[in-house]
Amino acid sequence: MKKIIITFSLIFSLGLFLAACGGSGENNTSSNSPADTSTAQAETSAPASANTDTSTSKYDPTRGEGKFHDVKLSANLDSKMAEDGDKIYELKCSSCHKLTGERLVGPGWKGVTSRHNPAWILNFVTNTDDMIDKDPKAQAMLEICMVRMPNQNLSDDQAREILEFMRKNDGVK
Numbered sequence: 001m002k003k004i005i006i007t008f009s010l011i012f013s014l015g016l017f018l019a020a021c022g023g024s025g026e027n028n029t030s031s032n033s034p035a036d037t038s039t040a041q042a043e044t045s046a047p048a049s050a051n052t053d054t055s056t057s058k059y060d061p062t063r064g065e066g067k068f069h070d071v072k073l074s075a076n077l078d079s080k081m082a083e084d085g086d087k088i089y090e091l092k093c094s095s096c097h098k099l100t101g102e103r104l105v106g107p108g109w110k111g112v113t114s115r116h117n118p119a120w121i122l123n124f125v126t127n128t129d130d131m132i133d134k135d136p137k138a139q140a141m142l143e144i145c146m147v148r149m150p151n152q153n154l155s156d157d158q159a160r161e162i163l164e165f166m167r168k169n170d171g172v173k
Helices: 002-021 079-093 118-126 128-134 136-145 156-169
Strands: none
Touching: 079 156, 118 128, 118 156, 128 136
């Protein structure tokens, strides 16, 4: 009887864990108006066509696979964005990632902004599946962690807030 209860508890716990990592299921979209732009936000240039066939384009491992190309960050931290990123981290990321260098399910976040450039990070968190399929760094992390990161359905603004929180975690003032 004990074995059945333990087995059931493990299966139930695994189900809860998977549900927690799966995101909210909502597809968050937002529009960026000129009024939303500040010097601390990332400046990105999207591809000319939304229907670009990536199989014929050259893959750029320095930026990953996705719409973010040239991301310019201000030298100073945007504390409001970092605060919003902290909330997203607590909701969607903390069950798998620690803020230290220690691996939990996924890699720890300490030093992530020095290991990867901003475009790569933004592309990874908004285009997780394609990055894991095509990017050598993401594939290497998958080999170490052995768990594929689920798509968290982050909007571009949420991804930028997460990046700013990562910068704060890495000591940017």
